[in-house]
Amino acid sequence: MTRRRILQNAGKWGLALVLLYPLFAFVGKKRYRPPIEVRIRERLAPGTHLIEPEFALFETGTGPMAVSRRCTHLGCILNYQEADDTFLCPCHQSRFSWDGKYLSGPARKNLPRYPVLVPEGAEGYVVEIPRGVI
Amino acid sequence: MTLLNRPGEQASAALLVSIASGLVVAYQYEAADPFVSSVAIEAVLPFGAFWRALHFWSSQAFFILLAIHAWKSLEDVGRKGDRQPGGGLQWVLLSCTLPMALFALFTGYVLRWDGTGQAAGTIAEHLLLEIPLAGRFLNRLLMAVSEEGLTRVYVVHLLLTAVLWGMGTWYHTRRVILKWPVFRDVFLGTLATAVFLRAPIDLPDEFVSLIKGPWFFLGIQELLRHLPALLAGVAYPLTPFVLYAAMPFFKKPGLARGMLAFWFSTYCGATLAGWMR
Numbered sequence: 001m002t003r004r005r006i007l008q009n010a011g012k013w014g015l016a017l018v019l020l021y022p023l024f025a026f027v028g029k030k031r032y033r034p035p036i037e038v039r040i041r042e043r044l045a046p047g048t049h050l051i052e053p054e055f056a057l058f059e060t061g062t063g064p065m066a067v068s069r070r071c072t073h074l075g076c077i078l079n080y081q082e083a084d085d086t087f088l089c090p091c092h093q094s095r096f097s098w099d100g101k102y103l104s105g106p107a108r109k110n111l112p113r114y115p116v117l118v119p120e121g122a123e124g125y126v127v128e129i130p131r132g133v134i
Numbered sequence: 135m136t137l138l139n140r141p142g143e144q145a146s147a148a149l150l151v152s153i154a155s156g157l158v159v160a161y162q163y164e165a166a167d168p169f170v171s172s173v174a175i176e177a178v179l180p181f182g183a184f185w186r187a188l189h190f191w192s193s194q195a196f197f198i199l200l201a202i203h204a205w206k207s208l209e210d211v212g213r214k215g216d217r218q219p220g221g222g223l224q225w226v227l228l229s230c231t232l233p234m235a236l237f238a239l240f241t242g243y244v245l246r247w248d249g250t251g252q253a254a255g256t257i258a259e260h261l262l263l264e265i266p267l268a269g270r271f272l273n274r275l276l277m278a279v280s281e282e283g284l285t286r287v288y289v290v291h292l293l294l295t296a297v298l299w300g301m302g303t304w305y306h307t308r309r310v311i312l313k314w315p316v317f318r319d320v321f322l323g324t325l326a327t328a329v330f331l332r333a334p335i336d337l338p339d340e341f342v343s344l345i346k347g348p349w350f351f352l353g354i355q356e357l358l359r360h361l362p363a364l365l366a367g368v369a370y371p372l373t374p375f376v377l378y379a380a381m382p383f384f385k386k387p388g389l390a391r392g393m394l395a396f397w398f399s400t401y402c403g404a405t406l407a408g409w410m411r
Contacts, residue, residue, distance in 0.1 A: 028274045030281065074363060075256040075280075079343065090345040091253050092359045106359055 036129040043123050049098075051080050054129055055114055056087075058098065066114040066127045067100040073107035087111070138202060145199035146302055146312050147320035151192035153295055158185045165288040168247035176335050183332055190242070190333030192324040197239050197350075204232055204378065208391060211381045222382040224305070229379035231301055233372075236350065237276075238294040241287050243348045244279070248336045253345045255279040255287065257358075261367040344411060353401045356408035373397055 044050060044059035055066045069078045069087070076091035086103065087096040094105025102110050117126040138144070162179055164171040175182040211225070244255040259280060262273040278286050347355045357366035374397050377390055384390040 024271070028271050030274065074260040074358065074367075076253045076345070077256075088343060090249075090343055091257060091347075091355065093344070106363075 032131060035131045038127045038129065040125040040127065041123060043125075049080075052127075053077070055127060056080055056098075057116070057125065057127060064116040064118065064125055065099065066116045066125075067098070068112045068114060070111070071107055072102070072109040072111060073105070078111075138199075140316055141199045141203040141206060142306070143310060143312055143316045144320050145196055145203050146306070147317040148192050148196035148199055148324065149295075149299060149302065150312075150317065151321055151324050152189060152196050153299065155185055155189035155192060156295065159189050160292075163245070165245070165284045168245060168251075168284050172246040172248065172335060176333075184328055187328035187331060187333045188324060191327040191331065192320075193239055193242055195320065195324055197235050200232065200235050204229075208381065208387075211387045225382045226379045228301065228305055229375065229381075231298055232378065233375045234294050234298055234301075238291060238298065240348065240351070241291040241294070244287050245284060245291060246335055247284060249345055250334075250336055250347060254347055254351065255284075257347075257355075257367075261363055264364045265368055266364075346408070346411070349405075352408035353404035356404045356411075374401075 038052060038054070040050065040052075040057060042050075044057065044064070046059050046061055048059055050057045051069075054070070055068050058065045058067070067087075069080075070076075071078055071089040071091070071094055073089065073092055073094050076089050078087040078089050078096065080086075080098075081088050085098040087098070087100075089095075089105065089107065092106050094107035095103040096107070096111050097103055100111030100113060102108060114130070115128045117128070119126055159175060162171060162175050162182065172186075175186050177183070240254065240258070244251045244258070247255075255277065256279065259273055259277045262277055263269045265272060274286075276286065276290050346352060354367055354371055357370060360366070361370075374394055377394050377397070381387055381390050
């Protein structure tokens with residue numbers, strides 16, 4: 001291969017990279033969103049729970065606890081089974097205890113918990129879904 | 135014309151019907167409000183269920199006909215010319231239409247955003263993120279449903295259709311011209327199917343204990359229960375596409391064909407196990 005040919009090829013690849021970089025930079029850039037605050041406007045009695053689209057909120061003897069409903073295997077929304085107080089994944093059948101501990105199936109990891117605030121002077125809770133959690 | 139004697143041409147005809155009906159559906163579909171607009175198209179808008187069904191069934195027909203066409207084209211491998219660098223490269227490029235068609239079909243399931251669509255989209259996103267190094271970028275390019283909703287899935291769905299049409303016509307224009315009887319038969323076949331069979335859509339149910347994915351995804355869904363996600367959801371499904379694309383480079387194409395047939399039989403077994411759950 002001649003020097004001219006090598007330079008021509010290098011020029012073509014260089015031009016392709018120059019043109020592709022703006023595409024990769026534009027498409028790949030993540031637009032961050034702030035954390036999501038979910039306001040629950042009712043107070044739960046001890047021992048009861050509330051199922052929200054992204055999490056389940058439990059009022060325990062020691063305070064409120066929000067457990068994610070996203071399966072730690074591949075992200076499907078878990079169903080809460082009242083009969084045995086467990087979460088069941090409808091996609092690949094992983095199971096978790098009510099407080100998010102892994103029991104069986106391909107998931108292998110516990111469910112994340114979300115911070116729960118009890119606002120002073122107001123009924124209910126504020127559950128914070130952190131940025132980046134899906 | 136006997137059934138399936140010209141699958142390549144029939145696939146082009148089905149793709150034409152799919153594109154035309156998809157453009158009609160797109161007038162009322164909203165990526166920002168996917169499930170509500172899908173239900174509105176299905177249940178409220180005049181002829182909405184028909185247009186949706188025509189798009190659904192013609193797209194299914196396109197993928198199945200393309201797969202049959204691809205299988206029949208294996209007979210061409212080994213003929214003089216296909217082993218030459220140009221012929222091999224052309225084969226590789228045309229082989230890319232198979233995973234593209236499958237992904238276009240898959241994004242169609244995701245776009246309706248019902249229970250099956252949501253689960254399929256979320257699983258696909260997590261599988262892409264499992265891919266070492268390139269996973270994050272591929273997810274941003276193709277899915278990113280948790281960050282962007284269905285915007286990117288919709289873009290990819292439209293883009294893939296255009297690319298499939300472009301690649302198909304680029305290669306075939308000088309070789310085969312879509313004949314009217316072929317188009318008429320495929321059009322009437324998908325039209326009749328759309329009149330009698332509705333495209334599926336399910337309501338999000340809080341207490342569904344088992345979601346079954348699209349028919350072509352059932353085998354992967356089953357394997358994901360037993361094997362690591364990268365193996366069951368990425369490496370295994372990519373294997374037949376890589377084998378197929380590499381076919382002209384095998385010294386013994388019969389060996390590659392045998393490996394493809396073996397993969398296909400294992401996938402049929404996994405699909406059957408998933409279907410029987």
